[in-house]
Amino acid sequence: MKPKERSAADMLRAMATIVLGLVVLGLFVVALGGFRFWERLTQYTILFDTVKDLNVGQPVKLDGMNIGRVVTISPYAPDPSQVQVTIGVRDNMPLYANCVASISQRGLVGDYYVLLTLQGQTGPVLPPESVIISKQTPGLAEIGALVGDLVATLKPRLERIATGLEQLFTPENIHQISTVLADLEILVNSAQATVRTLQTELDGVGAQAKDTLAHGTATLDQARDTFVMVQTDFTALSTELRAQVHEVGTRYADLASQVQTDLGYNQEQLTQVLDQVQRLSEELTVLTQDVKERPWQLLRAPRAFPEVRQ
Known part of the structure; x- marks a missing residue:
């Protein structure tokens, strides 16, 4: 080449x-x-008050299972005090209405991630772009700060308790406590001896108490029989008395009826007598008037009045 x-x-x-x-x-x-x-991801929105050190690309887990990742983190436009986190979930993993989102951390110094948990019944499946309810969980740093504040608050109280214990357990107080414990032991022994004496005396009078109770029971039985007899006699006497009262009432009713009849009869006779007396009084009045006007008629009737002689 x-x-x-x-x-x-x-x-x-x-x-x-x-x-x-x-x-x-x-x-x-x-x-x-x-x-x-x-990747094909279904996106959902979560609103947090703070996202701590959460970054884009951090995993999203559902009860420990990795199901997606954080897609975007941005301020929430309607309320700038909140942070809008958009997560992407794989298409083969549905989310339900009871999902609650929180920000968790891996171990003590690990990265933050979004944790979804199911609470209660599952409910319906969330459609894409839905808003998932969030809850705030304190991180290790926040817990450490709270513990530090708590320790700082309790430190003066613990110091006062320690000082009080030191003052309480002085040699003099320890000696007095030992004396009180010794006296207490003597008192307990005396109380035990008293209890044993009472138990012995109770055992001695037990038989006599039983005889007294038996005698009292017999007396109560006798009194009960006497009360039953008295009750029976009283019932018979009350029955007889009711019969006598009923008879007297019947007789009184008859007597009252007879008196009422007699009073009605005598009243009619008295009315007739009073009518006659009234007529006689009227005639005497007329006669008296005539005597006052023409007294000669009583002496001799004139011949001119022959009707007077009738």
Whole structure:
């Protein structure tokens, strides 16, 4: 082969190698940048108050399974205080209405990623471009800051507790506590002896108490029988008394009816007598008036008035 042809072939191979290297390098850069044009992803939107150190291209996981990646991160136009995160999920992985999104971290110092969890019943399938509900989860740094604040708050109290314990457990207080414990042991032994004495006395009076209870039971039985007899006598007496009261009531009703009849009869006779007395009084009044006007009629009736002699 001629030198010119050999140099041309080497040049072509070198150029091909360079082009291939550039293509591989470009694909590697695109992959590292999170751009994968060969993937078919279904996009969803999530609104967060903060995305921490989340970057484009970070994975999206559903209960630990890698199902997609973060596509874009941008401020939310209607509310700039929120951040809009667009995620891409593979077409063969449906999402449901009960999905809740949060930002989690791999280990202690790992990268952040979007974690989707299912809560409760699955519900309907979310259509593309839907908004997924988000919840804020504190990261390790935030937890560390909270723990630091808590320790700083508790430190003065713990110091006061330690100081109080030191003052409490002084040699003098320890000696007094030992004395109190010794006295307490003596008191407990005395109480146990008292309990044993009471138990012995109770065992001694047990038989007598049983006899007393038996006698009391017999007395109560006798009183119950007497009460039953009294109740029976009272029931019979009350029945007889009700019968007598009923009989007296009947007789009183008859007597009242007879008195009412007699009163009605005597009243009629009294009315007739009063009518006669009234007529007699009227006649006496007329006669008295005539005597005042013509007294001679009582002495002798004139001949001119023969009707007076009638």
